[in-house]
Amino acid sequence: xxxxxxxxxxxxxxxxxxxxxxxxxxxxxxxxxxxxxxxxxxxxxxxxxxxxxxxxxxxxxxxxxxxxxxxxxxxxxxxxxxxxxxxxxxxxxxxxxxxxxxxxxxxxxxxxxxxxxxxxxxxxxxxxxxxxxxxxxxxxxxxxxxxxxxxxxxxxxxxxxxxxxxxxxxxxxxxxxxxxxxxxxxxxxxxxxxxxxxxxxxxxxxxxxxxxxxxxxxxxxxxxxxxxxxxxxxxxxxxxxxxxxxxxxxxxxxxxxxxxxxxxxxxxxxxxxxxxxxxxxxxxxxxxxxxxxxxxxxxxxxxxx
Amino acid sequence: xxxxxxxxxxxxxxxxxxxxxxxxxxxxxxxxxxxxxxxxxxxxxxxxxxxxxxxxxxxxxxxxxxxxxxxxxxxxxxxxxxxxxxxxxxxxxxxxxxxxxxxxxxxxxxxxxxxxxxxxxxxxxxxxxxxxxxxxxxxxxxxxxxxxxxxxxxxxxxxxxxxxxxxxxxxxxxxxxxxxxxxxxxxxxxxxxxxxxxxxxxxxxxxxxxxxxxxxxxxxxxxxxxxxxxxxxxxxxxxxxxxxxxxxxxxxxxxxxxxxxxxxxxxxxxxxxxxxxxxxxxxxxxxxxxxxxxxxxxxxxxxxx
Numbered sequence: 001x002x003x004x005x006x007x008x009x010x011x012x013x014x015x016x017x018x019x020x021x022x023x024x025x026x027x028x029x030x031x032x033x034x035x036x037x038x039x040x041x042x043x044x045x046x047x048x049x050x051x052x053x054x055x056x057x058x059x060x061x062x063x064x065x066x067x068x069x070x071x072x073x074x075x076x077x078x079x080x081x082x083x084x085x086x087x088x089x090x091x092x093x094x095x096x097x098x099x100x101x102x103x104x105x106x107x108x109x110x111x112x113x114x115x116x117x118x119x120x121x122x123x124x125x126x127x128x129x130x131x132x133x134x135x136x137x138x139x140x141x142x143x144x145x146x147x148x149x150x151x152x153x154x155x156x157x158x159x160x161x162x163x164x165x166x167x168x169x170x171x172x173x174x175x176x177x178x179x180x181x182x183x184x185x186x187x188x189x190x191x192x193x194x195x196x197x198x199x200x201x202x203x204x205x206x207x208x209x210x211x212x213x214x215x216x217x218x219x220x221x222x223x224x225x226x227x228x229x230x231x232x233x234x235x236x237x238x239x240x241x242x243x244x245x246x247x248x249x250x251x252x253x254x255x256x257x258x259x260x261x262x263x264x265x266x267x268x269x270x271x272x273x274x275x276x277x278x279x280x281x282x283x284x285x286x287x288x289x290x291x292x293x294x295x296x297x298x299x300x301x302x303x304x305x
Numbered sequence: 306x307x308x309x310x311x312x313x314x315x316x317x318x319x320x321x322x323x324x325x326x327x328x329x330x331x332x333x334x335x336x337x338x339x340x341x342x343x344x345x346x347x348x349x350x351x352x353x354x355x356x357x358x359x360x361x362x363x364x365x366x367x368x369x370x371x372x373x374x375x376x377x378x379x380x381x382x383x384x385x386x387x388x389x390x391x392x393x394x395x396x397x398x399x400x401x402x403x404x405x406x407x408x409x410x411x412x413x414x415x416x417x418x419x420x421x422x423x424x425x426x427x428x429x430x431x432x433x434x435x436x437x438x439x440x441x442x443x444x445x446x447x448x449x450x451x452x453x454x455x456x457x458x459x460x461x462x463x464x465x466x467x468x469x470x471x472x473x474x475x476x477x478x479x480x481x482x483x484x485x486x487x488x489x490x491x492x493x494x495x496x497x498x499x500x501x502x503x504x505x506x507x508x509x510x511x512x513x514x515x516x517x518x519x520x521x522x523x524x525x526x527x528x529x530x531x532x533x534x535x536x537x538x539x540x541x542x543x544x545x546x547x548x549x550x551x552x553x554x555x556x557x558x559x560x561x562x563x564x565x566x567x568x569x570x571x572x573x574x575x576x577x578x579x580x581x582x583x584x585x586x587x588x589x590x591x592x593x594x595x596x597x598x599x600x601x602x603x604x605x606x607x608x609x610x
Contacts, residue, residue: 004331017331024329024336026309026322026426031329032412033473034339065474066481107337121331145461147453149496156450158479167472168338169370174463176371191454191496 003086005078007070007120014078014122016085028119030109034167036119037061039106041232041269042127043083044099049305050269051076053232057164058106060230064163068118069108078122079104086124097302101127103270109166131271135298138277138290139184139266143255144174146188146196150252153227161227171199185266187258187279195222195253201268202231205253205261206293219297220261222251233267236304237297244300261285263293273298308391310383312375312425319383319427321390333424335414339472341424342366344411346537346574347432348388349404354610355574356381358537362469363411365535369468374413375425383427384409391429402607406432408575414471436576440603443582443595444489444571448560449479451493451501455557458532466532476504490571492563492584500527500558506573507536510558510566511598524602525566527556538572541609542602549605566590568598578603 004023005014017023030036039054048054055072062069083102092100108120153161160167174186187203188196197203207218219241221234238248251257258264262285264276275294276284284290309328310319322328335341344359353359360377367374388407397405413425458466465472479491492508493501502508512523524546526539543553556562563569567590569581580599581589589595 002332019330019332022327022329023331024327024333025324026328026412026428027307027324028329028336029477031333031336031414032343032410032471033477034471035474035477038337065478105337107331109336123331144463145457147457147461147464149452152450152452152496156452158449158475158482159452160475160478163474165472165474166337166339167470167474169340169470169472170463170465172334172338172340173370173465177463191457 001090001125003082003089003124005082005085005122007074007078007122012077014081016081017121023121024119025112027113028109028111029113030107030119030166032113034165034169035065036107036109036166037065037067037164038108038166039164041104041106043102043104046083046087048079048083048104050232050236051079053235054106054269057230057232058108061163061165062108064157064160065165067108067110068116070118070120075106075122079106082122082124090126092126095132103127107166127270134184134271134274138275140182140278141185141187141266141276142178142181142183143189143280144177144186146190148190148227149192150190150194150196150226153225159227162224162229164229174199187266189255190226193254194226195251195255195258196226197222197228198266198268201266201271202228202234204234204237204265204267205258206263208262208289208293216247217245218247218249220249220251220253220257222253226251231267233269233272233301237267237273237301240300240304241297258284263290265294265297273301306395307428307430308387308394310387310390310427312379312383312427317382319386321386322426328426329424330417332418333414333416334418335412335424335471337418339470339474340370341412341414341471342370342372342469343413343471344469346409346411348407348409351388351392353384353388353409355537355541356384358540359411359574362535362537363413366468366470367413369462369465370470372413372415373421373423375423380411380427384411387427387429395431397431400437408432412471432575439489439576439579443580445487445583446490446492446571446581447483447486447488448494448585449482449491451495453495453532454497455495455499455501455531456497458530464532467529467534469534479504492571494560495531498559499531500556500560500563501531502527502533503571503573506571506576507533507539509539509542509570509572510563511568513567513594513598521552522550523552523554525554525556525558525562527558531556536572538574538577538606542572542578542606545605545609546602563589568595570599570602578606
């Protein structure tokens with residue numbers, strides 16, 4: 001089931017809408033042109049994770065799109081309404097750590113054509129069990145060309161790179177292409193050969209080495225200069241890993257950096273840290289090292305908020 | 306006003322829906338991911354123009370997206386219902402040639418998340434008077450980088466180039482960028498410097514020369530190899546121009562070909578043939594030649610169906 005809460009000035013805590021009936025105008029520019037923005041976040045035991053980071057990124061996407069966005073407080077109240085309503089109607093079973101999770105989506109469109117009123121809502125729903133299975137089993141990933149040069153973002157702001165827009169048809173087509181070719185997911189490569197991101201995730205890699213008996217652990221992600229989306233979960237994990245003694249690094253990265261890594265992950269707010277078993281059919285590191293590093297970093301990530 | 310007619314197996318001629326009430330589920334993938342396709346076409350005096358070409362292109366977009374599309378006959382009946390309902394409710398004033406026009410949009414999304422049923426509808430509405438004014442006055446256009454190489458389309462089908470998807474956020478952002486910088490519209494250039502298309506139109510240019518007293522007229526459009534959308538109106542005009550003695554040519558074209566042309570147009574199904582007065586502030590040809598060629602080609606276009 002899904003609980004919908006629309007942001008509506010007439011309803012202080014948001015307007016709850018039956019998810020079984022249509023709620024969006026057919027002329028809404030979110031429908032007719034994918035002209036809007038969104039965020040997906042996880043609420044654990046009733047508490048949204050990294051809420052401020054998601055609201056900040058939503059505000060950044062709105063600026064890129066010149067979209068009027070309701071204030072953060074209005075979003076927070078609607079999120080609270082959605083969460084409590086969803087949990088009351090559909091109590092979630094705890095996972096192996098005793099935690100319950102709910103998927104929260106924030107959506108804001110440019111509103112119906114001819115009106116200048118954005119349409120904004122929060123949707124609460126269950127987390128797909130497929131995601132936990134992917135965390136557990138790992139992913140087979142294909143490298144796909146994203147078509148853009150890694151340098152395009154700053155000189156072509158109309159391409160909206162770094163904004164999380166509703167225009168996700170290419171991201172979905174890339175995932176379908178992967179599924180049709182034996183893959184679970186995708187890592188996009190720029191036209192000039194740099195590692196970018198997944199269609200719905202950030203890319204991480206780890207290098208572990210020994211320096212005179214001391215273990216050096218390095219966690220690396222592509223640089224944002226590439227025009228990729230700043231990953232809220234990648235950011236939270238980096239902060240936790242730094243505190244735990246990991247060195248941090250930022251791209252540019254090339255595909256060979258992925259193949260040379262001890263482990264590669266796709267990381268995102270809902271699926272969290274999913275290890276990459278193979279890229280284009282080539283195993284990354286070894287199963288033992290992948291499992292050990294995934295376990296270590298997942299524990300760090302679980303401590304973040 | 307807008308008339309909405311949903312394609313619904315329970316309604317042979319389509320299901321008329323009040324456009325003032327929400328008609329789309331908030332979980333529809335057309336909303337949440339821009340995951341769907343569309344066509345815009347003009348009905349003149351109650352007859353949809355180039356209907357088969359639009360239905361064919363819609364079917365091509367559906368194939369690129371692996372989207373299930375209702376049969377053409379179902380679309381045709383829903384279009385007829387939308388047209389007659391709209392004209393009865395909102396008779397349109399005839400233009401200077403005594404013709405009445407109605408804008409028809411065909412939309413098909415992947416449907417609500419978790420269901421495999423596409424959402425499909427026809428919307429009939431009035432044509433914006435801005436478009437006739439742009440045909441009359443002409444356009445100031447900016448060249449903007451589309452970010453893709455001209456060769457990417459065939460080797461990266463997941464980029465959905467050549468499909469008319471609902472993920473139009475970049476097209477809309479490019480138009481906003483133009484408006485904020487003194488322009489009316491945009492011509493996209495590929496990363497490797499080739500002329501592509503407008504955000505909602507095809508690009509045409511004309512060369513007129515004299516060869517021993519005989520006037521040679523040449524109409525040129527970028528090649529589809531670039532990954533641009535095949536223009537239904539460009540196609541119709543090319544056929545009519547050929548019959549009228551014009552030579553036809555297909556790109557690759559570079560920006561200098563636009564600046565060297567006797568006239569440049571943006572052409573599309575609703576705005577039809579709109580002359581480009583300036584590109585990046587530089588006048589194209591002369592006002593007299595632009596007006597004469599626009600008049601000649603508009604007359605040819607008016608005879609097409």
